[in-house]
Amino acid sequence: MADTLPPKRLVTVADVARAAQVSKATAARALGGYGTVSEALKQRIVETAERLDYRPNELARTMATGRSLTIGAVVGDIENPFFGLLVRGITDSAKALGFGVILANSGEDVAEERTAVAMLMAKRVDGLIVAPASMRDGAHLRDAQARGLPLVFVDREVEGLEVDAALVDDGAAARRATRLLVAAGHRRIAYLTATDAPEARFRDLSQIVLTTVLGRLSGFLDAAAAAGLEAPERFVRLNAGAPRAAQAILAELLTGADRPTAILASDSKIALEVFRAARTLGLAIPRDLSLVTFDDAEWTSALSPAVTVLAQPSYDLGGEAMRMLAERIEGRREVRRRVFDTPLIERESVAPPPILAP
Amino acid sequence: MADTLPPKRLVTVADVARAAQVSKATAARALGGYGTVSEALKQRIVETAERLDYRPNELARTMATGRSLTIGAVVGDIENPFFGLLVRGITDSAKALGFGVILANSGEDVAEERTAVAMLMAKRVDGLIVAPASMRDGAHLRDAQARGLPLVFVDREVEGLEVDAALVDDGAAARRATRLLVAAGHRRIAYLTATDAPEARFRDLSQIVLTTVLGRLSGFLDAAAAAGLEAPERFVRLNAGAPRAAQAILAELLTGADRPTAILASDSKIALEVFRAARTLGLAIPRDLSLVTFDDAEWTSALSPAVTVLAQPSYDLGGEAMRMLAERIEGRREVRRRVFDTPLIERESVAPPPILAP
Numbered sequence: 001m002a003d004t005l006p007p008k009r010l011v012t013v014a015d016v017a018r019a020a021q022v023s024k025a026t027a028a029r030a031l032g033g034y035g036t037v038s039e040a041l042k043q044r045i046v047e048t049a050e051r052l053d054y055r056p057n058e059l060a061r062t063m064a065t066g067r068s069l070t071i072g073a074v075v076g077d078i079e080n081p082f083f084g085l086l087v088r089g090i091t092d093s094a095k096a097l098g099f100g101v102i103l104a105n106s107g108e109d110v111a112e113e114r115t116a117v118a119m120l121m122a123k124r125v126d127g128l129i130v131a132p133a134s135m136r137d138g139a140h141l142r143d144a145q146a147r148g149l150p151l152v153f154v155d156r157e158v159e160g161l162e163v164d165a166a167l168v169d170d171g172a173a174a175r176r177a178t179r180l181l182v183a184a185g186h187r188r189i190a191y192l193t194a195t196d197a198p199e200a201r202f203r204d205l206s207q208i209v210l211t212t213v214l215g216r217l218s219g220f221l222d223a224a225a226a227a228g229l230e231a232p233e234r235f236v237r238l239n240a241g242a243p244r245a246a247q248a249i250l251a252e253l254l255t256g257a258d259r260p261t262a263i264l265a266s267d268s269k270i271a272l273e274v275f276r277a278a279r280t281l282g283l284a285i286p287r288d289l290s291l292v293t294f295d296d297a298e299w300t301s302a303l304s305p306a307v308t309v310l311a312q313p314s315y316d317l318g319g320e321a322m323r324m325l326a327e328r329i330e331g332r333r334e335v336r337r338r339v340f341d342t343p344l345i346e347r348e349s350v351a352p353p354p355i356l357a358p
Numbered sequence: 359m360a361d362t363l364p365p366k367r368l369v370t371v372a373d374v375a376r377a378a379q380v381s382k383a384t385a386a387r388a389l390g391g392y393g394t395v396s397e398a399l400k401q402r403i404v405e406t407a408e409r410l411d412y413r414p415n416e417l418a419r420t421m422a423t424g425r426s427l428t429i430g431a432v433v434g435d436i437e438n439p440f441f442g443l444l445v446r447g448i449t450d451s452a453k454a455l456g457f458g459v460i461l462a463n464s465g466e467d468v469a470e471e472r473t474a475v476a477m478l479m480a481k482r483v484d485g486l487i488v489a490p491a492s493m494r495d496g497a498h499l500r501d502a503q504a505r506g507l508p509l510v511f512v513d514r515e516v517e518g519l520e521v522d523a524a525l526v527d528d529g530a531a532a533r534r535a536t537r538l539l540v541a542a543g544h545r546r547i548a549y550l551t552a553t554d555a556p557e558a559r560f561r562d563l564s565q566i567v568l569t570t571v572l573g574r575l576s577g578f579l580d581a582a583a584a585a586g587l588e589a590p591e592r593f594v595r596l597n598a599g600a601p602r603a604a605q606a607i608l609a610e611l612l613t614g615a616d617r618p619t620a621i622l623a624s625d626s627k628i629a630l631e632v633f634r635a636a637r638t639l640g641l642a643i644p645r646d647l648s649l650v651t652f653d654d655a656e657w658t659s660a661l662s663p664a665v666t667v668l669a670q671p672s673y674d675l676g677g678e679a680m681r682m683l684a685e686r687i688e689g690r691r692e693v694r695r696r697v698f699d700t701p702l703i704e705r706e707s708v709a710p711p712p713i714l715a716p
Contacts, residue, residue, distance in 0.1 A: 070460070078446055079439075079446050081442075084436060084437050084439075092463075100462070100477050100481060101461060102428070102458055102459065103449070123426075123458060272656055272657055272660040272661075273660070275661050276659070276660040279660070299630055301634070302630040302631070302634040302637070303637075306637075
């Protein structure tokens with residue numbers, strides 16, 4: 001293929017100054033809209049700039065005004081449809097408010113999140129939206145806030161940090177789903193979450209580093225205890241994020257003598273793995289196994305059986321976080337938390353438990 | 359809730375210079391790593407900077423070096439799992455290469471793409487990755503290239519522009535899927551695509567503005583003609599991107615006397631709508647209707663029936679586009695196109711056609 005043409009050089013303020021026969025400082029004042037320049041001179045400089053197709057350098061403007069009109073967003077896993085829709089909410093809202101968005105993915109790893117925050121601060125973003133990867137390890141976020149960087153949390157929070165946040169009521173959602181399964185007759189309900197931990201088996205809540213997971217798990221255990229379920233914590237499994245790990249967990253859970261008759265999945269990627277495991281093991285949903293999942297992912301309502309879901313408002317969460325951030329950049333001082341409801345949408349994946357061998 | 363503390367001012371080069379008792383120019387040279395400063399002086403300045411917790415202002419560095427180490431990416435629809443994974447490929451590869459990514463969503467609209475490109479250029483990105491929303495309307499991209507901005511196309515191209523590109527062989531993929539359906543006995547095969555057009559009905563290829571759609575549709579029509587199918591273009595439908603539009607199209611197609619017995623869907627969002635319509639109309643896949651779709655979305659292999667797919671390498675496409683862009687930023691001049699293969703993965707959604715009433 002042919003080589004490209006040699007690149008044209010970008011037109012600078014110096015080029016405009018030379019062509020308009022003024023000093024560079026005068027040209028910069030006229031084009032940057034600061035300092036004093038006579039109207040006649042300003043008009044001559046602006047016309048010259050237009051003739052040369054000069055484009056203002058937004059970086060230079062940032063250095064003069066302290067605003068970049070760019071915000072940073074750090075999310076856990078952009079591939080997860082929950083975050084895909086949340087990011088769409090952020091970018092749509094940012095565009096309406098005149099901001100660009102630099103997106104970074106933490107992969108749910110605090111070290112990566114720390115690197116991303118440093119990168120974004122070095123780029124002089126006007127503010128940050130973060131879904132923190134750990135509620136315990138937030139020194140870098142505390143530091144960013146202390147330096148005066150406008151900060152909003154989305155979906156999750158960091159313990160002890162007073163930061164604007166757009167959240168959902170995870171505890172209420174988990175209680176609602178658990179009660180639905182109990183009402184259908186289930187007494188052995190498993191709860192699967194993607195949260196990282198040294199092992200899949202759940203010991204106690206001190207293992208949990210995400211406020212969302214803590215809220216959901218507490219809600220699940222509370223509702224299970226209130227319904228008199230026996231040792232519900234024995235059916236809780238962590239580390240179900242990677243498909244292979246989820247399959248190992250499900251094979252262990254679903255082939256035991258004491259197998260659960262229903263599963264509550266903490267995201268739609270895990271719910272897909274429940275379907276995959278059920279296929280492999282020859283279990284029909286909901287006849288042999290009931291399922292409720294967090295997130296109204298598109299596939300949950302299109303296929304058979306349609307899945308009963310906790311419909312997190314992920315698009316609205318992103319949009320609200322961006323609006324909160326814009327207000328904080330504009331100078332709002334009061335810290336606000338907006339907690340969204342998570343409706344339960346009943347479809348076809350919950351049935352009474354099968355009669356199991358003792 | 360309590361107010362936050364007043365923000366700390368960011369430490370500047372001037373602050374470091376004052377504390378180290380050197381001129382601002384000397385401090386800037388020592389901290390920016392350009393010009394000449396004695397080792398002893400440099401050490402004193404760097405230590406002072408560390409003591410004051412000075413953070414280099416990347417914008418200032420950009421103005422000095424002309425590099426921002428940030429690239430822009432403009433994709434069609436971040437919610438579509440194809441682009442979700444492609445963006446993950448871009449950001450993973452960018453991180454490995456030391457670049458940050460500013461993400462923008464065109465919503466498959468050329469005007470929005472034009473705005474996004476202007477915004478990204480004003481932010482002085484080092485280069486752009488674009489999945490162009492139209493192969494015909496690329497003046498803004500031609501202009502960006504002429505100004506010397508490194509540019510790489512991903513997934514699609516613009517007619518007449520010689521630009522690095524990471525693509526898939528869409529024609530070969532569509533031919534492969536069509537032959538599979540013909541081999542199963544189908545003679546009435548519908549092709550559904552999300553591409554925007556004034557109406558859903560297909561007249562001729564001049565309606566198509568995306569190189570991917572053009573490639574696929576040509577491949578489908580070629581393979582159909584080669585197999586002697588009668589007027590295959592009568593089953594082509596555009597505008598199937600929005601769920602409601604897809605449902606209207608499918609209701610019309612699947613309830614007619616001359617109904618197709620198989621569908622080739624141009625993305626996994628459309629394939630979901632095929633499942634939704636089949637549920638509504640009481641058609642079983644594959645007994646009553648066969649289905650092949652572009653994109654190996656996660657749900658396609660987890661549920662029953664598992665779906666036969668054309669597995670586009672979306673993650674690799676994104677990663678390769680980023681590597682190409684980094685090489686161009688480093689000064690490579692030769693224009694390259696990398697075309698990926700799209701394997702067909704056979705699962706359970708294709709069967710012989712049902713015997714239909716004449």
